[in-house]
Amino acid sequence: MKILAVDDDPVFRQTFEAVLRMHDIQDLHLAESGAEALRIVQAQEEKFDCIFADIQMPGMDGIELAGTLRALDPSSETQIVMVTGMSGRSSIDKAFMAGADDYITKPLEPMEFKARMASIQRIHATKLQAAAMQSQLNAATSRQHQVDFEDPIIPPEVEGLISYKALRNYLQAIGRPRYALSQRIGFSIENAANIFVRTTDEEYLDILADVAEVIQAALKTRNVMLAYAGSGDFVAVAPAGPMAAADHLESEINATLEDYANTYLLNCFPVVRVGKPARGSFFSRRAIDDTLEDTISAARARVAASTTSMRKIA
Amino acid sequence: MNSHGFGGAASPGADAFAAMLAPVKDAFLVSLHDHIVAFEAFPEVSGAPQADAAKQDLAHRAHKIAGVAATLNYRRLGQLAANLEAELSADSNSGEVRETIGQLTCEIKAALQAR
Numbered sequence: 210m211k212i213l214a215v216d217d218d219p220v221f222r223q224t225f226e227a228v229l230r231m232h233d234i235q236d237l238h239l240a241e242s243g244a245e246a247l248r249i250v251q252a253q254e255e256k257f258d259c260i261f262a263d264i265q266m267p268g269m270d271g272i273e274l275a276g277t278l279r280a281l282d283p284s285s286e287t288q289i290v291m292v293t294g295m296s297g298r299s300s301i302d303k304a305f306m307a308g309a310d311d312y313i314t315k316p317l318e319p320m321e322f323k324a325r326m327a328s329i330q331r332i333h334a335t336k337l338q339a340a341a342m343q344s345q346l347n348a349a350t351s352r353q354h355q356v357d358f359e360d361p362i363i364p365p366e367v368e369g370l371i372s373y374k375a376l377r378n379y380l381q382a383i384g385r386p387r388y389a390l391s392q393r394i395g396f397s398i399e400n401a402a403n404i405f406v407r408t409t410d411e412e413y414l415d416i417l418a419d420v421a422e423v424i425q426a427a428l429k430t431r432n433v434m435l436a437y438a439g440s441g442d443f444v445a446v447a448p449a450g451p452m453a454a455a456d457h458l459e460s461e462i463n464a465t466l467e468d469y470a471n472t473y474l475l476n477c478f479p480v481v482r483v484g485k486p487a488r489g490s491f492f493s494r495r496a497i498d499d500t501l502e503d504t505i506s507a508a509r510a511r512v513a514a515s516t517t518s519m520r521k522i523a
Numbered sequence: 524m525n526s527h528g529f530g531g532a533a534s535p536g537a538d539a540f541a542a543m544l545a546p547v548k549d550a551f552l553v554s555l556h557d558h559i560v561a562f563e564a565f566p567e568v569s570g571a572p573q574a575d576a577a578k579q580d581l582a583h584r585a586h587k588i589a590g591v592a593a594t595l596n597y598r599r600l601g602q603l604a605a606n607l608e609a610e611l612s613a614d615s616n617s618g619e620v621r622e623t624i625g626q627l628t629c630e631i632k633a634a635l636q637a638r
Binding site for chain 1: 592
């Protein structure tokens with residue numbers, strides 16, 4: 210812990226220093242006045258963990274010092290502990306109003322001081338732990354993402370994978386009769402959002418590329434157009450013809466991905482859900498975009514069903 | 524834990540703490556020389572125009588002594604100083620103040636002689 214002790218009495222400063230050293234405080238700074246304390250505080254790169262300040266000092270007293278410190282840095286987590294003789298106890302309320310966190314009395318009583326130090330060190334340890342957890346969370350969730358989760362980006366180097374826009378345009382271009390003869394299947398990475406916050410852009414795209422390749426392999430047909438629609442969703446459009454059932458496709462895809470589970474970062478192993486294939490209709494007047502959305506929705510419905518099923522088991 | 528009662532689990536112990544406090548005790552005793560002069564001069568100024576300023580000065584000195592004496596194992600000295608500070612702050616009658624000053628100066632002399 211880094212501590213600053215402020216008192217105008219040199220004998221008390223020396224006494225307090227000895228007592229703090231006995232409590233294993235090594236990073237200790239001393240000031241003889243409120244003004245000097247302010248100069249010391251403002252000169253530090255790292256904040257003090259705790260400042261002990263005598264209430265009764267000439268010039269800037271401890272209460273004014275506490276108020277000034279809090280005003281200068283309202284978000285500071287530095288603990289401010291007032292040190293007061295019996296005559297100063299009437300000022301305790303003012304000290305707390307000014308921003309003090311606690312107080313100890315002079316002369317220093319061993320049991321009281323030990324209890325106060327234990328409390329201060331406990332609070333300090335809690336703050337360190339919270340800071341460490343926040344740092345880990347920041348590292349996990351604030352990786353630099355140039356792309357948004359919803360962006361229908363094209364994972365690199367996946368042969369046959371086209372952009373979602375290209376897919377839509379193609380379907381518009383082939384006309385309704387041919388579109389009606391095609392079948393559409395949606396694939397949704399169940400934990401895509403989770404993976405996104407834990408990975409960089411590059412890592413996330415690599416995972417999408419893996420999933421795309423496994424989907425293509427599972428579909429076992431050359432004439433598939435596969436596109437990534439964003440948000441962990443893929444749409445495949447294939448000519449009408451025999452196609453494995455959705456649950457069979459799902460099992461095969463996830464089994465293949467499991468073979469590579471060890472290569473993924475912790476909690477970044479993708480799980481894919483497959484929606485029921487849909488076929489077009491000559492008579493449908495629905496817009497192609499709407500039918501593509503239905504395809505994706507079918508896959509997401511599988512995600513929802515799977516998630517609900519897992520909750521019930523739990 | 525040392526003989527004063529201070530120290531954490533890993534504290535060096537009584538001897539080490541006593542060694543750390545030895546120079547502090549010396550500084551404290553040196554400061555008492557200055558304080559005792561002021562305390563002994565009080566009866567002469569108690570009725571004078573500068574009495575209020577003198578009282579404030581004595582109260583401040585008593586406050587300093589009371590703040591450290593017990594920690595340095597001068598408990599009675601510290602208690603007498605605290606009593607004097609309280610009496611001066613409460614504007615007690617001069618008789619009570621003089622009596623307390625008398626007790627305090629005796630205790631100071633005893634501490635200085637024991638040095």
